[in-house]
Amino acid sequence: MTPVVSLATLWFVLIAVLWTGYFFLEGFDFGVGILTPFLARDDLDRRMCINTIGPTWDANEVWLLVAGGATFAAFPVWYATMFSGFYLALFLLLFGLIIRGVSLEYRGKEHAAAWRAWWDRALFVGSLIPALLWGVAFTDLVHGLQIGSGFHYTGGFFGLLQPVALVGGVAGLALFSLHGAVFLSLKTSGELAGRARAAARLLVVPTAVLVTALVLWAGLDGRGGPVPHRIPATIPWTLGAVAVVAVGVGGIGLWRERDGWTFAATGSAIVALTAAAFTSLFPRVMVSTATGRSLTVWNASSAHETLLVMSVVAAIFTPLVLAYQAWSYWVFRGRITRPPVPDLHS
Amino acid sequence: MITMLDRWQFAVTTVYHFLFVPVSIGLALLVAVMQTLAYRRKDEEWDALARFFGKLFVINFALGIATGIVQEFQFGMNWSNYSVFVGNIFGAPLAIEGLLAFFMESTFLGLWLFGRGRLSARLHLATIWLVSIGTILSALFILAANAWMQHPVGYKVVGNRAELTDFWALLANSTLWAEFSHTFLAAITTGGMVVLGVSAWKLLRRHETAAFARAARLAAAVSLVAVIGVMVTGDLQARLMDEQQPMKMAAAEALYDTQSGASFSILTVGNLSGNPIFQVRVPHLLSLIADMSWNGSVSGIHQIQAHEAATYGPASYVPVIWLSYWSFRLMIGFGVVILAVAIWALVLARRKRLDRSRWFLWASLLAIGAPFLANTFGWIFTEAGRQPWVVNGLMRTDQAISPTVGAGSVALTLAGFTVLYTVLGVIEVMLMSRYARHPLHEDEADSSGSASTPALVY
Numbered sequence: 001m002t003p004v005v006s007l008a009t010l011w012f013v014l015i016a017v018l019w020t021g022y023f024f025l026e027g028f029d030f031g032v033g034i035l036t037p038f039l040a041r042d043d044l045d046r047r048m049c050i051n052t053i054g055p056t057w058d059a060n061e062v063w064l065l066v067a068g069g070a071t072f073a074a075f076p077v078w079y080a081t082m083f084s085g086f087y088l089a090l091f092l093l094l095f096g097l098i099i100r101g102v103s104l105e106y107r108g109k110e111h112a113a114a115w116r117a118w119w120d121r122a123l124f125v126g127s128l129i130p131a132l133l134w135g136v137a138f139t140d141l142v143h144g145l146q147i148g149s150g151f152h153y154t155g156g157f158f159g160l161l162q163p164v165a166l167v168g169g170v171a172g173l174a175l176f177s178l179h180g181a182v183f184l185s186l187k188t189s190g191e192l193a194g195r196a197r198a199a200a201r202l203l204v205v206p207t208a209v210l211v212t213a214l215v216l217w218a219g220l221d222g223r224g225g226p227v228p229h230r231i232p233a234t235i236p237w238t239l240g241a242v243a244v245v246a247v248g249v250g251g252i253g254l255w256r257e258r259d260g261w262t263f264a265a266t267g268s269a270i271v272a273l274t275a276a277a278f279t280s281l282f283p284r285v286m287v288s289t290a291t292g293r294s295l296t297v298w299n300a301s302s303a304h305e306t307l308l309v310m311s312v313v314a315a316i317f318t319p320l321v322l323a324y325q326a327w328s329y330w331v332f333r334g335r336i337t338r339p340p341v342p343d344l345h346s
Numbered sequence: 347m348i349t350m351l352d353r354w355q356f357a358v359t360t361v362y363h364f365l366f367v368p369v370s371i372g373l374a375l376l377v378a379v380m381q382t383l384a385y386r387r388k389d390e391e392w393d394a395l396a397r398f399f400g401k402l403f404v405i406n407f408a409l410g411i412a413t414g415i416v417q418e419f420q421f422g423m424n425w426s427n428y429s430v431f432v433g434n435i436f437g438a439p440l441a442i443e444g445l446l447a448f449f450m451e452s453t454f455l456g457l458w459l460f461g462r463g464r465l466s467a468r469l470h471l472a473t474i475w476l477v478s479i480g481t482i483l484s485a486l487f488i489l490a491a492n493a494w495m496q497h498p499v500g501y502k503v504v505g506n507r508a509e510l511t512d513f514w515a516l517l518a519n520s521t522l523w524a525e526f527s528h529t530f531l532a533a534i535t536t537g538g539m540v541v542l543g544v545s546a547w548k549l550l551r552r553h554e555t556a557a558f559a560r561a562a563r564l565a566a567a568v569s570l571v572a573v574i575g576v577m578v579t580g581d582l583q584a585r586l587m588d589e590q591q592p593m594k595m596a597a598a599e600a601l602y603d604t605q606s607g608a609s610f611s612i613l614t615v616g617n618l619s620g621n622p623i624f625q626v627r628v629p630h631l632l633s634l635i636a637d638m639s640w641n642g643s644v645s646g647i648h649q650i651q652a653h654e655a656a657t658y659g660p661a662s663y664v665p666v667i668w669l670s671y672w673s674f675r676l677m678i679g680f681g682v683v684i685l686a687v688a689i690w691a692l693v694l695a696r697r698k699r700l701d702r703s704r705w706f707l708w709a710s711l712l713a714i715g716a717p718f719l720a721n722t723f724g725w726i727f728t729e730a731g732r733q734p735w736v737v738n739g740l741m742r743t744d745q746a747i748s749p750t751v752g753a754g755s756v757a758l759t760l761a762g763f764t765v766l767y768t769v770l771g772v773i774e775v776m777l778m779s780r781y782a783r784h785p786l787h788e789d790e791a792d793s794s795g796s797a798s799t800p801a802l803v804y
Contacts, residue, residue: 047802054804055456058411062448068418069441076433076507083422083429084748090423091759095766098412102770105408108804109777152750302434303509313442321449328453332460339802 004229004283007307008297011074012285014314015067016278022063023134023176023270029057031180033100033127034173037120039184039195043113046120048336050104052187055332057104059325061097073310077151077300078285085145085153086137089160093133100126128173135172135214139165142277143218147288151295164217171210175247175273178203179266182250186259189335197254200262204251211247211273215240219280227294231279239276243269349744351756352424355763359416361722362767366410368721371485371530372537373403374478376568378471380561385471391557394786399541399561400474401781404459409774411452413767418444424756428736428746434509435501435516436491443487451480460803485533486526493522495737496728497590508740521590524583525728531575532724535684536717538569542691543714544782546707554786559701562710566691566700573684580681581635588636588644591738593654593663594731596647597670599632603646608632613675618667658739665733673727680720687713 032053040046053060072079083090099122107119143164146155153159181203184196219233219240246269253262281287286295301307377400384392418440421429429437454476461470494501500515501508510516542565548558588595600618601608610631616623633642647664654663687709694700701707736743 050804051802055460058452066444069444073437073441079422080426080429084426087751101412305510306434309513
């Protein structure tokens with residue numbers, strides 16, 4: 001038996017951190033994309049919404065690319081089984097991410113109303129699809145899938161759409177939307193910020209209910225048979241409870257109009273929920289419904305040399321990356337104000 | 347059947363993605379150079395040019411980024427057996443590319459786009475250089491992964507996977523440095539030819555001729571130096587290929603039997619089965635390319651096939667000959683077109699007539715397509731010429747696919763990507779040509795940014 005304290009475990013933790021960062025950061029990007037059509041009254045409002053994420057959305061998405069690359073390098077079997085198993089779902093996800101990215105960059109490049117309206121639709125759809133699918137995918141990983149011999153997933157596309165995973169998808173969608181609404185209330189001003197706050201108030205109760213349902217349903221399950229070195233169930237349970245409480249705290253923040261800590265609260269909910277998923281997974285990375293077929297940090301990981309090289313590279317460059325990404329948020333701090341529109345008719 | 351669909355999907359998505367990659371690398375560097383000239387000389391005109399070509403850069407880069415996610419995902423999606431086999435080695439440079447290059451280029455692109463007026467001029471200049479360095483690092487690491495598929499080093503095969511034994515060997519791979527220098531210089535050539543072609547159009551329409559004449563001279567000089575470099579490094583690569591992948595070299599010439607002092611055919615009429623109807627041949631050239639000697643021996647397809655069959659077991663180890671033969675020639679041919687335009691530019695520039703010769707300007711405009719075609723044919727040659735191997739000598743392409751993904755699924759996504767990419771391609775070309783028509787000094791988007799509030803750039 002491989003020891004628990006190993007480079008493979010370290011990479012499990014690092015990949016968990018990458019996903020957590022990704023959901024925290026791109027979570028509000030998705031929320032902004034989903035809510036813009038509902039909150040904006042005119043083109044200027046829409047531009048204000050999009051510009052809150054304009055300078056940073058692309059670097060937020062890189063968290064996903066690095067999570068994917070790190071999974072490929074550190075856990076090739078996990079990467080292979082998950083990406084081939086989720087084939088059609090990932091195609092949908094890629095479709096969403098592609099049209100979303102292009103819409104953000106191309107929308108403002110022409111002035112025609114029809115041009116912008118089409119890209120607005122693309123931004124909405126391209127944000128909605130991934131916001132929904134990530135919750136489905138992660139619930140599937142934790143809850144278990146039909147994984148047979150050779151670590152092959154055999155459930156097909158519809159095998160991914162189990163009821164609990166659908167709840168996970170909707171809960172994720174609600175949480176990302178709430179997070180995005182709160183982000184908009186924090187980064188815009190005036191009436192637009194007010195509408196964002198109102199949207200967040202509308203979303204907070206359904207989100208709390210859905211997250212609670214997800215934690216209870218997914219967390220109660222213990223499929224795939226007993227596995228040594230699992231983290232005591234109290235830890236993921238506690239983290240799940242923290243996620244629910246954080247959404248509630250966000251509700252209080254909304255009520256008191258404290259945008260800063262409301263954002264910290266919805267962000268904490270995302271972090272806690274992702275942490276709950278990974279702590280209930282460990283040491284497994286994909287749970288099989290069949291006993292003894294789960295992928296684990298041991299049977300799915302790369303050999304020592306690869307993990308060592310990756311660890312050294314990560315130790316050197318991660319602090320640097322975090323520093324300049326944080327600096328970019330610092331540069332673009334502050335609320336976007338509605339510029340005075342020149343009156344063309346006077 | 348499934349393997350063919352998987353290969354078509356990889357070809358469609360990768361060729362498409364790579365239309366945007368070299369031009370983005372090249373334009374990022376050229377925009378950084380223009381902005382540096384503007385900063386150093388306090389020159390308004392270079393500043394306007396940097397902004398103008400910066401917009402063309404961003405329109406390209408957006409599609410490169412959007413389609414780049416597919417590149418990383420599809421190894422696992424369509425090639426899961428490959429992913430398990432190579433993950434230990436191939437995954438590492440991919441992950442490092444994300445951490446070192448993607449974060450850098452995306453973060454500093456945001457700072458560059460939105461930071462004008464918010465960052466000091468010096469810091470703003472630094473951001474575009476960091477974007478440029480990010481794009482180049484990205485090329486380096488992804489080519490480290492690709493070079494290993496052409497020429498595996500620093501590994502041992504254990505069970506169903508190749509394990510890394512020496513990371514430095516991966517980075518010191520001779521194939522990597524030949525591929526990287528060749529690809530990097532090709533990217534600079536591409537950026538140069540786009541700037542030259544767009545400037546030529548402006549000069550033909552007599553728009554802001556003073557500024558675009560400067561841009562054209564810079565671009566022509568850069569393209570000339572870079573394209574000569576492309577040819578030198580291509581030659582180095584050919585010699586490595588002859589040593590490491592002799593079948594690819596033989597397929598490039600459709601050379602069936604080992605020959606000393608082998609000649610190189612510039613074109614062939616008829617089929618490539620060894621009995622052409624008509625050929626234009628340059629004596630001894632293939633020996634020079636492959637071996638750097640007048641009478642060097644170049645192995646033929648039959649001999650290499652016999653050798654590989656003895657080594658790896660009975661099967662065909664011959665790639666599609668016509669594809670290798672013609673993609674190799676088209677790559678070189680479009681490179682020669684670029685070289686000709688660049689030399690013409692040099693001659694005209696010495697006579698101070700570069701911005702006035704309408705023949706030259708028309709040629710430059712038409713030559714915008716040449717680097718894209720050369721880049722595409724170059725990669726088709728590199729990848730198709732390695733077949734039937736996906737990792738040379740270690741794993742065949744038909745062993746690499748995902749066993750659980752059916753033909754129906756792949757056909758569906760292949761159709762989906764093709765339609766989506768076509769639509770986006772049409773939009774991109776339309777947007778590029780509209781932006782190329784924009785005047786140099788147009789009023790910027792109503793940027794309301796100040797030191798205290800972020801700007802509305804989009």
